[in-house]
Amino acid sequence: MEIGANYLADGRCKFTVWAPRCQKVGLQLSQESESRRVEMQQQERGYWTATVASASPNSTYLYQLDDSSTLRPDPASQLQPQGVHGPSQVVDRNALQWTDSSWSGMPLEEFVIYELHVGTFTPEGTLAAIVPRLQSLKELGITAIELMPLAQFPGDRNWGYDGTYPFSVHTAYGGPNGLKQLVDACHQQGLAVVLDVVYNHFGPEGNYSSCYGPYLTDRYRTPWGSALDFDGPNSDGIRNFFIQNALFWLREYRIDALRLDAIHAIYDFSAKHFLAELAEAVDTFEEQSHRQVHLIAESDLNDTRIIRPADIGGYGIDAQWSDDFHHALHALLTGEQQGYYQDFGQLCDFEKAWRASFVYDWKYSHYRQRYHGSDASDRPTYQFAICAQNHDQVGNRMLGERLARLVSFEAIKLSAAATLLSPYIPLLFMGEEYGETAPFRYFVSHTDPELVEAVRQGRKAEFAHWRNANEMPDPQSIHTFEQSKLDWDMQFRGKHAVLRQFYRELLQIRRHNPALRQFDRACQEVSSLKTEGILLFRRWQANSQILGVMNFGDRKTTIAPVTAANQWTKRLDSADMKWEGPGNAAPSVLQQNEAFEIQALSAILYEKSTLTRAS
Template identity: 55%
Template structure:
């Protein structure tokens, strides 16, 4: 592994705080301590342009900044706390925390049932504490892992998190370092894992001072966000180290169980050892030291199994990746939308292919991309693919941020749930989908730079040109857009929402009973003649699922065994129109329109 070097401010009670910053082109670097009066301490230059200074008087809550060449005073690029926002001094934090999760060792990946949430809109409080208050509800639902959208410090108090500019600092308006540690500890006490979404492909624009310190970016590549982070050009060892240290900090110091790596196709690295492989090696080393597993889960649109194949087979060794193909196959089937990137999808047989082989685009031509896309993932275990019917991207990057609740009938939400939760893959829900949340999830920011706000507004409008969506995009800067995106949690006083949640809960419990027997190898999937009914059967588990996508009743005769009904979404119990017991006579099943029947083989 390459260069490893601690960075940032590290407080030790007996000796004070050691400050370390990488600024290879600077002639002089000082650490400035902010108090009743400023104190300036010269730092010592070490190898490769690292600067180090020990300040005995600097304790937790001390504010500090770095002064480069007697000119600019800037926050610490590796700051762990920005209590006054992205432009103000950094804060020394106390590393000590009274953890109560000593017996926690993470869950096996196949037991993950992931719940993606945005801290600011998930609860009334919009904080880490607000999530803790709702953990009993998530436990009751059957969730085993929460996934936090990025919490690295961003400008203002409203943001999806992908505009973060201090990767080491937990957002001050969410509750900062202490709040995040308290949340992770509470999750582990409840037997729940924590996945953190981290962004290693770009930084946001406002408050991004990295380039002032050194060549963190390279002009070698263009990205949607401008110059690429420098992972393979001159001085890249130290940029790589910055992000390796970040990942290790979340896992080691915050007890996070897994990192979701945002858009890894935009991490551009042509070196002999890709950044992702080296990151995995560092994480493996930490796992050995701590005697517990940590997971790296990639988001990628390349359909490339190299991400998740073992290092000894030429892969990067990551544990799993998001699989957009599954989402797109479901979405186009139930909504009929085929604009933009959905143009490559919309055929019922795509669902059969993705259930059996994971990637639909597995080395075939994409009409939308005008090139051949993907590799064959048939041999990769199903647990390596995270699937969903909704997530922050697929909902929030619609012009109006509509959830499936607004796009399909309420009864159709139940078959969609079965497709995700009873798939062989690692299922992920998007906050609120379990009860059919009707508020949208829209794109929001709270930048202070007026020109940047205008650029964001313009950029959002450009993004929607390839879609036939009607209406006007909500203003991302408006607080109303943010408030409109908050969950209502209205299932407690709405019978239909309550029944949908109970259906989700039953599916999750069912998955838990058969999870050890889920695989692609033992799965059969077929369509009926007119491609309106999908059947898939987990042969090893003796469990079948029949989904009627059409608006007409269908009669299906599953092959082979004697079957009994476990769940029928048309049952009044789940808010359906009701069923007759005679539906199950003589080996055939009457499927109501837009419904799912789950059957189990008689022993």
């Protein structure tokens, strides 16, 4: 059942709303200076519909529920021009002439994701302002941009996870046409678009869903309050609401992949989990549209059922994030041990994350005080997305410090090599490629004073144990938001320019070396030398082979990796003075079993000398 305001080409508009709690529903439609009320017709299972003639785009509307004198916006509104408390607006889905007819999507194996927050990515903070930056991202080696949530939220600044209208593109960012124009421009550049969507809760301000039906339940609790009801009585309406939302983004906006936020907070004990039903619907859309589209789940469950095919008992989601990779790398580089980092920090943890995706694969977690996770060894590595930084891991720190504020320049380069030479799908967080030093902090712009104060107190309680907790930025302050904007000029200065070029070199190697495009676990080896702090890895595909050495230790060391008779040619050395490093004596051509020195906090990559690079 398609929901919301569906504008038809002949000037009519069909309105559909799921309101099982109502005995009658009226549509209050306003066009220019005229307003009229239309009685809606009740359909099966709580749906109400009305098809109205002469309801042009830009008409606004509200629903009258039963005999209430209060009018409410459409939960499936496609545009909220006056904010979360105002009327909904009819949108012409055919207003934009697309120019991406030759675009048919991109396989997951080719994704190199660049996550950005629209409001802080550019000085303007709009979707349109991203377009001129796309060429620079493509030249860097990015193949997909990931947009943090765009659903309408209160005020004009927010991370996006407080959205209350999942179908509506936030007006301050540029609304529906702004997003469509960005997607069209991305496809013209050969870039895929990933959209972050939230199917585990509604934001706290402007959510009127309970007036319509049992969207929420108290049977389960999430970190944000009541859970969405995916398995109770009348839950087919909620399931349809979010399945239609996913299809809406894929169909109307030509989005290439959806990042499903925190699916561990989607509670469903049905025989067919909501995620499995969602995956089925998206698979059908993919077949019918002849486009490659993907679902990528964010989850802290380390549960491979999420990505296993349905025919072997899985949900059929295409890929999921591996937080273990980030945590193992971050703890190794920073030495931090608070919170979930207490489960990491040893070189063997990162070795396992590299080899097996999950460090915790039904292994005891001291942080969780229980066994956690499942074995992922039978899944191809392209089903896992990894990062050294993202909005969560940076922004959920009290001060929002990026890695560039926490570790040395050499460690930053090592982090880049560890991420981009890994056998997984890498994600970079905006500004990471040049070592942005501006923080990315948590910010909101709620209009309810009580809610604002609750957010402030909640953040204070979360970081009460921190030594400098009284320095926590005010999430409601515009200053906190402004401090989080990127400094685009930084990438052209000093070591920042060198670092960007280093990232570009790594991405070129990843793109052109067949061994780095191999996602079969059987075609890689990884080992570590705990005492020396050395991680060694080898990957191969046909005649292409690479040998990597990473030194996570704080001193230069000599190693003698076991190599075959073929000569190996040095392709990259992060300690090279070309990359503002201390210099290195590692040989340009490595002979069989030859010993060589590697600098502290550095990475060296060798290629088999017979390699013929792809064009």
